[in-house]
Amino acid sequence: MVDSMEVTALDLGLRGATAGLFGMMMVVILGRARPLDTLRWLSAAMAASGVVYAIVGAPLVPKMVVGWTMPIVAANPVLVWLWARANFDDDFVVRRWHGVFWLVNVAVWFAIIFTWTTWPMLAKAGVQAMSVVAIVLSLSAAVQTVRTWSADLVAGRRRLRVAVLFLSLLLVVVLSGSGLTSISAKNYGISGSLATAAGLLAIAALAGWSFFYPPPPLPAVAAAVSETTGQVAELDAANGGRDAIAPLLLRRLDRLMTVERVYRQEGLTIGVLAAKLDLPEYRLRQAINEGLGYRNFNAFLNRYRINEAKAALSDPAQRDVPVLTIAMDAGFQSIGPFNRAFKAESGLTPTEFRRDALARLAAMAAENDENFRIGQLS
Numbered sequence: 002m003v004d005s006m007e008v009t010a011l012d013l014g015l016r017g018a019t020a021g022l023f024g025m026m027m028v029v030i031l032g033r034a035r036p037l038d039t040l041r042w043l044s045a046a047m048a049a050s051g052v053v054y055a056i057v058g059a060p061l062v063p064k065m066v067v068g069w070t071m072p073i074v075a076a077n078p079v080l081v082w083l084w085a086r087a088n089f090d091d092d093f094v095v096r097r098w099h100g101v102f103w104l105v106n107v108a109v110w111f112a113i114i115f116t117w118t119t120w121p122m123l124a125k126a127g128v129q130a131m132s133v134v135a136i137v138l139s140l141s142a143a144v145q146t147v148r149t150w151s152a153d154l155v156a157g158r159r160r161l162r163v164a165v166l167f168l169s170l171l172l173v174v175v176l177s178g179s180g181l182t183s184i185s186a187k188n189y190g191i192s193g194s195l196a197t198a199a200g201l202l203a204i205a206a207l208a209g210w211s212f213f214y215p216p217p218p219l220p221a222v223a224a225a226v227s228e229t230t231g232q233v234a235e236l237d238a239a240n241g242g243r244d245a246i247a248p249l250l251l252r253r254l255d256r257l258m259t260v261e262r263v264y265r266q267e268g269l270t271i272g273v274l275a276a277k278l279d280l281p282e283y284r285l286r287q288a289i290n291e292g293l294g295y296r297n298f299n300a301f302l303n304r305y306r307i308n309e310a311k312a313a314l315s316d317p318a319q320r321d322v323p324v325l326t327i328a329m330d331a332g333f334q335s336i337g338p339f340n341r342a343f344k345a346e347s348g349l350t351p352t353e354f355r356r357d358a359l360a361r362l363a364a365m366a367a368e369n370d371e372n373f374r375i376g377q378l379s
Contacts (some may be wrong), residue, residue, distance in 0.1 A: 072110030085142035
């Protein structure tokens with residue numbers, strides 16, 4: 002039987018290492034990372050929360066400290082959910098209601114803490130309700146990770162996203178689940194605090210590895226595609242080997258997209274496109290990400306689809322063609338995703354874009370007619 006003092010010492014040591022790793026990440030994010038976008042702010046908040054949780058959950062910490070800090074830490078599922086959305090969905094934007102939602106969670110946990118002795122049944126019901134919320138948010142973050150995994154073109158993010166998020170969600174679900182059942186780690190002969198400390202350190206180690214020691218990039222693809230001509234221009238001289246075929250690879254890819262228009266194909270995935278190019282999938286991901294600057298395969302496809310849709314919407318001969326028909330001809334499967342992608346790229350709905358484009362063409366035609374009449378009179 003392990004001596005309780007030894008277990009406590011090990012617990013404190015694990016928590017100290019965890020707090021140190023998370024604290025170092027927070028300092029680096031806030032001190033060096035520029036600009037501080039939404040993802041970096043959320044990452045810093047996650048790191049700070051990890052520091053606080055590692056400390057206040059340790060043995061021998063005064064109950065008063067726990068009472069004033071645990072409600073904030075207990076709202077971590079909201080933070081994990083927001084972080085997962087911001088990290089794995091390139092189009093995600095934090096709204097005001099997200100912050101209000103987090104504050105509501107903190108407020109409810111404060112109410113639970115300070116009504117525990119006065120209304121214990123109500124407080125227990127509150128714990129169960131917040132546990133359900135935490136589990137729902139954790140599952141939502143997991144679904145987001147799985148749903149966008151195949152379209153992710155960033156190699157490091159693909160390799161670590163599942164492992165880091167799995168451990169984070171596992172910890173959240175276990176801790177939240179304890180509010181719904183009477184099962185705890187102690188039923189299995191393990192200190193709940195020690196198990197929590199070990200899980201926190203594992204998460205901190207993986208997060209630190211991905212943050213301080215990102216996987217070395219694959220040899221850069223030395224080419225870029227001109228949006229107007231589609232021609233491939235070398236940005237840097239390759240040293241030979243597989244780098245030397247990068248311009249040829251991007252020419253082949255550009256031909257598939259602009260001449261053969263494979264983006265129209267229903268259910269097109271990066272695996273199917275790689276097969277058409279007779280390439281390993283990871284090489285195609287590298288080419289699109291590092292050579293063309295896309296982080297997401299769907300964004301890469303949508304650029305071609307939206308350009309085709311713009312051309313059709315600007316064509317007077319197609320003024321009576323329904324927007325849905327144009328969207329589906331370009332490769333979209335429904336009107337909703339088309340409208341969202343189109344407005345995100347152009348700032349206008351397809352209908353507004355068509356109206357403005359046709360109005361400009363009509364104005365130009367009228368001006369040309371006027372100039373022609375003036376020329377005839379003179």
